[in-house]
Amino acid sequence: xxxxxxxxxxxxxxxxxxxxxxxxxxxxxxxxxxxxxxxxxxxxxxxxxxxxxxxxxxxxxxxxxxxxxxxxxxxxxxxxxxxxxxxxxxxxxxxxxxxxxxxxxxxxxxxxx
Numbered sequence: 001x002x003x004x005x006x007x008x009x010x011x012x013x014x015x016x017x018x019x020x021x022x023x024x025x026x027x028x029x030x031x032x033x034x035x036x037x038x039x040x041x042x043x044x045x046x047x048x049x050x051x052x053x054x055x056x057x058x059x060x061x062x063x064x065x066x067x068x069x070x071x072x073x074x075x076x077x078x079x080x081x082x083x084x085x086x087x088x089x090x091x092x093x094x095x096x097x098x099x100x101x102x103x104x105x106x107x108x109x110x111x112x113x
Contacts, residue, residue: 002029005072009083016075021067027075029059031086034079041075043068050075057086 004027005019018027040047041063051062061075 002027012079012082014077014079014083016061016077018073018075021073022063023065025063025065027061027063028055029061030057031088032059032079033084033086034081037078037080039075039077041068041073047076052077 002016003020004016004022006017007029008015008017014029014032016027016029036052036059039050039052039061041050042048048068053060053062061077063073063075067073
C-alpha cells in the first residue's frame, strides 16, 4: 500500500489505484526498476496520457491537478519486461510517512524508566 493508494500488477502493466489525490498532481512510485513505455490516466473510460520521469530511486507520475474521477482514479503504466521493484523501505517525498516501531533500531541509548 502506498500513501496515495494501491498498485496491482498484470503482466507488463501496473495499475495505480489512487484513493487520495495528490494536491500538486504528482505521485511517486518507489523502487520501480523498469523503464516505462507509456503511462495513461483513465478518464471516463478513455486513456489520457500522463508524463513520467525517474528521480533516482523514484518514478514521478505527473497528472492533472484536479481529480477526474469521483472515487478512485486509475493510472496504467506499461513497462519494459516483467516488472521489477526494490521493496526496501522508503519515505514518500510528498505524503506524511510514519514507520512502525517494529522497524526501529535503538543505538547508543539506555532505558531509564
